Amino acid sequence: MPVKTKYELPMGAATREAFGKALVEVGRMNPNVVALDADLSKSTYTAAFAKEFPGRFFECGIAEMNMLAIGSGLASAGKIPFASTFSVFALNKGFEQMRVTAAFPNVNLKVVGTHSGISIGEDGPSQMSVEDLSLACSLPGFTVLCPADELAMIELVKLAAAHVGPVFIRAGRPKVPRIYEADQQFTIGQSIELMPGSDVTLIATGLLVAESIRAAEKLQAEGISARVVDFHTIKPLDRDAIVRAARETGAIVVAEEHLADGGLGVRVAQVVAETHPAPMEFVGIQNTYAESATPEQLIDKYGLLARDVAAAARRVVSRKR
C-alpha cells in the first residue's frame, strides 16, 4: 500500500507550456521583452507571445545560430530577448553563439530550451538534450535554471526577465506533477527544501524532483528519513544547502534527467569534496544515448524513477560510517 501523504502530487502542465504562459505575462509587464523562435513556436509555446505581441516576436526559421546571435544583438539594443527552441538545438547548435555573443560579453540574453532530457519520448535521441545542463553551466556568467513544475517555471521566467545577464532555462515536453502551491517564493540560486530528513538528502532537479519526493515516501516507510531539496538553480549553485545536507544528513543522492557525467551531480560533488566529504550516489543517464519509446518507458528503462532514487538512497545510507 502506498503511503498517502500531503505530498501526493496532482498532475500539472508541462514546463514548456508554463514557459509560454509566463512569457506572455512578462511581455505584458515589460514592453522591452521580445521573443525569438526557430520554427518551433507551437512546440515551445512561444506562439502565444507571437499572437499577442507580433511586433516583438522574431520568427527566425530553422537557423538557431542566427537566432541566438540576433537575440544578443537585440539585448545589446536594450531589449530583453527570450530565444527558444528545443534544448538540444539551442545548446548543441547554438553553443558557440551563446559563448561568444552572450557569455563572453555578458549580454542579457535568455535562452529557453524545451523538450529537454529523454522524456521527449518517441522522437528519439537526435532530439534529446542530455548534455544541456553541462554545456550551459560551462559558460562563465550564465545562470542556469531547471524548474520542476509549472509554478516554478512561471516564477523563474519572471526572475530571469528581471535578472541582468545571460540565462538558460530548461523546460520539458511532458506534463509533470505539480510540486508547488501558488504562494511559493523563488530566488535564483536558492534551493527549496521540500521534505525534512536526517539520514540522507535527495538533491533533485526538473523531472526528478517529483520522483525524489515519491522516493522519500518509500524510504520513510522503511525507516529512512530522507530530506528532499529542489535545485531549480543549477548555476549559481546553492553551496550552503549542499554543505548543510552533507553535514546534517551525511549522505547525498543527486538525481537528474541528464547525463550523470557533467550535470548537477558532479557540480554538487565538487562542493561536497571541497567542504564536507560525504558518500554520494548519482541518478542520471549513464554514458549513453536513449532511444524511441514513450516517455514513461524511457524513464523506466534508463533508471530515472522513484524506485531508482530510493535504491541509490539505500546504497548511500549503507556506505555511511
Next chain:
Amino acid sequence: MQRTSDAAELAAIAKRMRGTAIQMITEAGSGHPGGSLSAADIVVTLFFDVLRHDPENPHWPDRDRFILSKGHCCPILYAVMAECGYCPKDKLMTLRKLGSIYQGHPDVRFLPALEASTGSLGQGLSLGIGMAEGQRLDNRPSRTYVVLGDGEIQEGQVWESAMFAPFRGVDNVVAIVDYNKIQLDGFVKDIMDLEPLAAKWTSFGWHVIQIDGHDIGALQRAFAEASQVKGKPSCIIANTIKGKGVSFMENNPKFHGTAPTREECARALQELG
C-alpha cells in the same frame, strides 16, 4: 573629434591609421596586418564621415553602430577609435599585452565603447541585424554597419543572417564585405571560392553595391546610396587589396596573420609617409 567629408583628408587619415596599425602589430609581435590595411579606408570613412556617433557619449542610444565582424583586424579599429577619442592613443602600443584594453580580438569587457566582442567569425552580421531590429522597435534613426571578411562569409551563419534581414525588411543595416581575396591559407578562390559573390547577395534579397574599397568617394557614395534604400538591407562589396598601402604586403598571403619585423615595419612606415 575631427569630422570631414573631404576625400583627400579622409585618405590622409587612413594613411596615418595604417601606419599606426602596422606599428601596433609590430610591437605586439603578432596579429593580422593584411586585413587591417585592406579595411582601413572603409573604417576611416565610416568613423570620420558617415557614422552618427559621439565619442564623448559612447552609449548614446541614437548612435549608429559599428561591428567589426572580422575581429582579427581590430588594430585598425583601435587606431581609429583612439583617433576619435574613444580610448587612449598612448596605450595603442600595448596591443595584445597583459592588462591592455587593446585585446587581440575586440572585447567589450576591456573596451566598453566597442559594440560587440568578435573574433569567432560569422556572428557579427547576426548581431548587427539584431541591434538594427532593436532600433527599429524603438523607432530610432540608428543604422548598423557590419564589416565582414571575405573568407569569413564561408561561415554558414552569415547566410542564415543574410536570409533573415531581407525577409524582415531590415533596411537599417549595411553589410560591408572587405573583399581582399586572401585568407589565411591562401587566395580565397583557391580555398573556397565565393563567386559569383554579388549574385549571391542579390539572390538573398540584398541591395548590392560593388565598389573599389579604397576609393573614398566611392565609399561615401555607397553609404549614401545604402541609406536611401528602403525595405531591404544593403551589402557593399568593397573590392580591396590585402595589405593595401605597403608594397611588400599587398596581395601577399604571408601578411594575413604574420607581424612585420622591425625592419619591415620601418620600411612600411617609410612607404606610408
